[in-house]
Amino acid sequence: MTDDQLTRAADRTRAIMRTTLELAQEVGYAKLSIEGVAARSGVGKHTIYRRWPSKGALFLDAVLTSGEPGLDYPDTGDIVADLRQQIRAAVDLLGQPPQGPLFRALLGEAQHDPMVAAALNERFIRPQAERTVARLRKAQQQGQLSPDFDLDVAMAILSGPLYFRFLITQEPLTHEYVERVLDALLIGMTPRP
Amino acid sequence: MTDDQLTRAADRTRAIMRTTLELAQEVGYAKLSIEGVAARSGVGKHTIYRRWPSKGALFLDAVLTSGEPGLDYPDTGDIVADLRQQIRAAVDLLGQPPQGPLFRALLGEAQHDPMVAAALNERFIRPQAERTVARLRKAQQQGQLSPDFDLDVAMAILSGPLYFRFLITQEPLTHEYVERVLDALLIGMTPRP
Known part of the structure; x- marks a missing residue:
């Protein structure tokens, strides 16, 4: 892929992740669907399915990439x-x-x-x-x-x-x-x- | 209700509980439905909905009434x-x-x-x-x-x-x-x- 294509692919991934979290919050997990994410993000349904075979896989990725969890252990000696x-x-x-x-x-x-x-x-x-x-x-x-x-x-x-x-x-x-x-x-x- | 009606109601409840657990094991929770339980148990869908407003409520009742959990605490003194x-x-x-x-x-x-x-x-x-x-x-x-x-x-x-x-x-x-x-x-x- 060219640099331009890579940038577009990364933008698309970010849009899919963001839309997945938005929709999950709006409609709840039960009503979340890959079709719904496709429609709102403007990314084709088949493009999403190619990378995330199920709603669960898509949702997992979206939650785990949603910002730094920041759960590292401090080490103050105590x-x-x-x-x-x-x-x-x-x-x-x-x-x-x-x-x-x-x-x-x-x-x-x-x-x-x-x-x-x-x-x-x-x-x-x-x-x-x-x-x-x-x-x-x-x-x-x-x-x-x-x-x-x-x-x-x-x-x-x-x-x-x-x-x-x-x-x-x-x-x-x-x-x-x-x-x-x-x-x-x-x-x-x-x-x- | 007469004794006979009470007996029939209890029989119906047992059939619904048993069928719910059977179907959950066969098709998995995601595909379990009140319609499916109605069809297999021979109890009307509306009769089931009157007592259990959702699939979750029905399933909870079925799991919790499925036999004695037997989790009482012994007291041997130790x-x-x-x-x-x-x-x-x-x-x-x-x-x-x-x-x-x-x-x-x-x-x-x-x-x-x-x-x-x-x-x-x-x-x-x-x-x-x-x-x-x-x-x-x-x-x-x-x-x-x-x-x-x-x-x-x-x-x-x-x-x-x-x-x-x-x-x-x-x-x-x-x-x-x-x-x-x-x-x-x-x-x-x-x-x-």
């Missing part, structure tokens, strides 16, 4: 402060429109479409888990975390309670909730001497 | 053994068909339909949380759990990691995983003296 800051940033993002409702719809679709679930894990969950474990491992080596703490379940126990509230009880994700969960995880359930 | 047994029972139920895929579809629908989410919480999650907290409170009073352990987040930290694996990474829910999560939660992340 693991508790860093965890608190990172998890607060995550709940601030999930706790408000448009990201919250869009991400909720994406996780809903992942329950019906295994390809969406696999892509979500590969592109978002696994990289985030790797960053989490890397930060925790360093803290463990510095003696800030117990040598017995099982890094393989760290991501599940740290983010599981957030997803539980986000997806199951659907109550607001507040900083106070983050604080209570972190306290419980850091100290543990059984008595300390 | 909180760790009791938690282990209860959580194992839960993952055994979720980890296999038909309950696992049906419950996954129900949780997916709860992300798109707030009425399904609210009913799921009222009928399943909240009662389960109350049983969990009651068992944990007793253990706390007996000194088996830390007096600082925050019972208000207990349900989220105990079941969040299971839902994380079930809904997000979608890896198998094994007894080994239960064990590792429980260990991490009981001991806590920070070093013990």
Whole structure:
């Protein structure tokens, strides 16, 4: 392709992504369709289908490319402060429109479409888990975390309670909730001497 | 209604519930429809709509009435053994068909339909949380759990990691995983003296 063609292709992709998010917010995920995105973006339906074989694939791409999630781990040398800051940033993002409702719809679709679930894990969950474990491992080596703490379940126990509230009880994700969960995880359930 | 009419109504309800689960398993939740349930069960579409205003409401009722979930807490006097047994029972139920895929579809629908989410919480999650907290409170009073352990987040930290694996990474829910999560939660992340 020439430079000009590449620029037009990138413009088209951006228009499709933007239109997908707009329509999902306006009509809801259930009524979102590739035909609707084609009509509003002015891009041919077959052009969209060539790259995104299903509505779920298109929606996943649109949500995951919609701006920097900014969920990197800080490293101030204090693991508790860093965890608190990172998890607060995550709940601030999930706790408000448009990201919250869009991400909720994406996780809903992942329950019906295994390809969406696999892509979500590969592109978002696994990289985030790797960053989490890397930060925790360093803290463990510095003696800030117990040598017995099982890094393989760290991501599940740290983010599981957030997803539980986000997806199951659907109550607001507040900083106070983050604080209570972190306290419980850091100290543990059984008595300390 | 006469006794005879009541019996027929109960039979009709059972037929609708059974047919809903059968069809959901055969065609998947996306293709399940009240029309399809009406056609196969021989019950009129309007009769179904009168009681269940949406596919989501019908499916929720069918999944939650499909047999005893059997997730009560044992009380042997040993909180760790009791938690282990209860959580194992839960993952055994979720980890296999038909309950696992049906419950996954129900949780997916709860992300798109707030009425399904609210009913799921009222009928399943909240009662389960109350049983969990009651068992944990007793253990706390007996000194088996830390007096600082925050019972208000207990349900989220105990079941969040299971839902994380079930809904997000979608890896198998094994007894080994239960064990590792429980260990991490009981001991806590920070070093013990």
